[in-house]
Amino acid sequence: MLRFALLSFVASVIVLTRTESAHAEVVVVQPQDSSSPMLVKTKPPTVVVVKQRSDSPTPVMQSPPRRERERKVGLHFDVGGTLGPDVTMGGFNGALRFRPKPYVGIDLGSGYFVGHDFQGFYRTEIPVTANVLFFVNPKHKLQVYFLLGPGASFGRVDMLSEVRRMTHVGGQAGLGLELRLARAFALNFDARGVLRHRIDSDPRPEFVDGTKSTDTSGGALLTFGATFYF
Template sequence: MHRASLRSLLVFALALATVAVWPAAPAGAQRRVERVERRAPVERVRPAPARVRRYDRAPYRARYHYYGGYRTYDSFLFAPLVFPPVVAPDVVIVHESRDRPAPEPRAEARAPREGEVIAVRRAPRPRRFGLHLTLSGTLGDDVRMGGFVTAFRFRPIPLLALDLGAGIYGGRDYYNDPRAEIPITLDALVFLLPHSRFSPYVVAGVGVSYARVNRKIRTSSGPIDDYHDFTYAGGSLGAGLELRIARPFAINVEARGFLRTRIDDNRDVDPEFVGDDGRTTNTSGGGLVNLGMTFYF
C-alpha cells in the first residue's frame, strides 16, 4: 500500500513537470502530448470556383492535456458575406400648393433631321424711332391759348428718348390780344421704369418760338391792326406718365413749366411787359398741360 501511493505521487509529479516545460500551443488551441509516430500528410484540395471559396489547411494537430489519440481538423468552406445593393429612393417633388402645376420639362436641343424644317421665332427688335403728337394748353387766368406739337422721337435705349418737334399755338395773351406762336423744341425724356407698361418720366427741354401779336389801336374811325413780331428762347422742365397700350403705340400725360425771354432786336425799343410804375421786362413764364400719343416704328 505504501509503495502504490509512492508510485502514484511519482507519476503525478512527472506529468506536472512535462506540462510545465512543454512549448506553448497556438492561440485558441489546447495542449496535448505529441506521440512519436506521425500520420501521413493530408492532400490539399484546390479552391472551388464561383463566389464560394474553399480554403484548405493541413491537418492541425491540437494538443490536449491528456494522453490519447490524434485529433485533426480537415478542410472547411467559407462563404463571404454579400450585402444587398443600396438603391436610392425615387425623387418626389412636393409643391406648396395643389393648384400650382409641376414645371414642364425643358426640351433639349437636338440637331435637325434630314429634310426637317424648324421654325425659329426671332426676338422682337427694339423700336427706336417714333412719331409723337401732343395737344397742349396753357395754365393761367389771363392767358387762354392752346395748340399741338408734332415731334420726331429717337429712343437709343429704353431709358432715354429725344424729341425734336415743332407746332403751333393760338389764342389770347396776357393783354387779351390775339396771338399765334410757332415753337421749335428739343426735349429729353428719362423713363424711370422703361420696361413697365406704366412708366413715369421726367422731361427737360430747350427751344425757340416765333410769335405774332395783333395789338389793335383804337381810333375814332375804328380799331386798326398793329402787328408785332417777337422771338423767344427758353427752357422747360416737367414730369409725366406714359401708358404703353401696345408695342407700337403709347399715350402720355404730362405737366411742365417754362421760362423764356425775348431775343429779337426790338426787345429794348418795344418791350413786351410794361408795369404801372414804368418798369419793363421781356421775360415771361407759365405752365402747360400736355396730352399726347406716340407711334413707335
C-alpha cells in the same frame, strides 16, 4: 476501297475543323459507291447584331426664341393748353422721337398755338423744341419720365394799333406718364413749366404793367397725346 474511305474521313475532319471557328453547321453525306463524289453541305453562320439602347432620350433641337425688334424711332403728337386765369392759349405739337436707349428719349418737334396773353392781345406762336426724356421704368406698361430741353418760339401779337412779331428763346422742364398699350403705340400725358426771354431787335418791352416792364415770361403747359413707334 479502304484507302478511299480513309481519305473521306480525313477530309470530313478538316472541313469540320475549319468551320468550327465560324460556328457553322456541317453536314457530311457519305458516298453510296466508290464512283460517287462526296457532298459537303454547310449552313452559313448566324450573325447577331446587338443594338445598345441609350437610357437618356434623344435631345430635340429647338430653335432659339425670336427676339423682338427694338423700336427706336417714333412720331409723337399732342394737344395742349396753358394754365392760368389771365392767359388762354391752346394748340398742338408734333415731334420725331428717338429712343437710342430704353431709359432715354429725344424729341425734336414744333407746333402751333393761338390765344390771348395776359394783356388780352390776340397771339399766335410757333414753338420749336428739343427735349430729352428720362424714363424711370422703361420695362413697365405705365412709364414715368422727366423731360428737359431748350426751345425757341416765333410769335405774332395783334395789338391795338399794330402787329408785333417777337422771337423768344428759353427752355422747359416737366414730368409725364407714358401708357404703352402696344409695342408700337403709347399714350402720353405731361405737365411742363416754360421760361423764356425775348431776343428780337425791337427795343420796346414785351409786357408793361404800370411802371414795370419785362421781356421775360413763363407759364405752365399741360399736354395729352400719342406716340407711334416703328
